[in-house]
């Protein structure tokens with residue numbers, strides 16, 4: 295029986311090194327002779343992604359519930375693509391996923407978005423086989439050069455969302471690993487690799503669904 299590829303998600307605060315690590319891990323997977331597809335959420339290239347982008351850059355205002363649903367819809371836009379790549383035996387490496395979606399929406403101040411409501415639109419999306427959460431304190435993240443200009447790039451929002459990022463982890467059969475991202479980049483890469491390498495030969499179990 296041919297194996298499907300592994301679905302690997304990398305989550306973490308801004309400045310946790312998430313994007314750099316995703317690029318490094320992509321190269322490593324290729325060097326190991328495996329095909330890998332990188333996806334990033336939000337995917338700002340789609341029409342829904344463009345609405346999200348405009349909101350994040352404060353060029354438009356949207357109700358918090360609406361933007362939450364747009365982030366989820368943005369994942370649904372790519373769900374069949376993710377499944378197709380996995381079926382072809384490719385590794386799918388994804389920078390942020392539904393865990394960010396829940397964390398940032400629930401972390402908003404007022405009125406609070408209910409956790410069960412926040413989880414619902416992502417139910418049945420492909421579930422990652424492995425989620426690596428790059429854990430760094432908001433203070434350490436900020437000391438790496440400060441946050442940018444976007445709507446959520448503020449210390450309070452980052453800290454609150456950090457506290458909520460594991461709210462989604464109870465779902466799915468995949469593994470959830472917390473990696474200390476406060477260390478130097480290569481130490482973080484090595485620890486991530488320990489968890490990723492065993493998945494490179496593929497899996498013979500069906501892709502899970504959030505939040506089964």
Ligand code: FDM
Pocket residue numbers: 308335336350365366390391392394395396398399446447
């Ligand atoms: N974000 C990201 C959300 O609020 N919900 C989501 O579902 C996702 C995927 O968007 F502040 C937030 C997290 C971050 C912002 O992300 C843009 P990038 O990684 O900086 O593009």
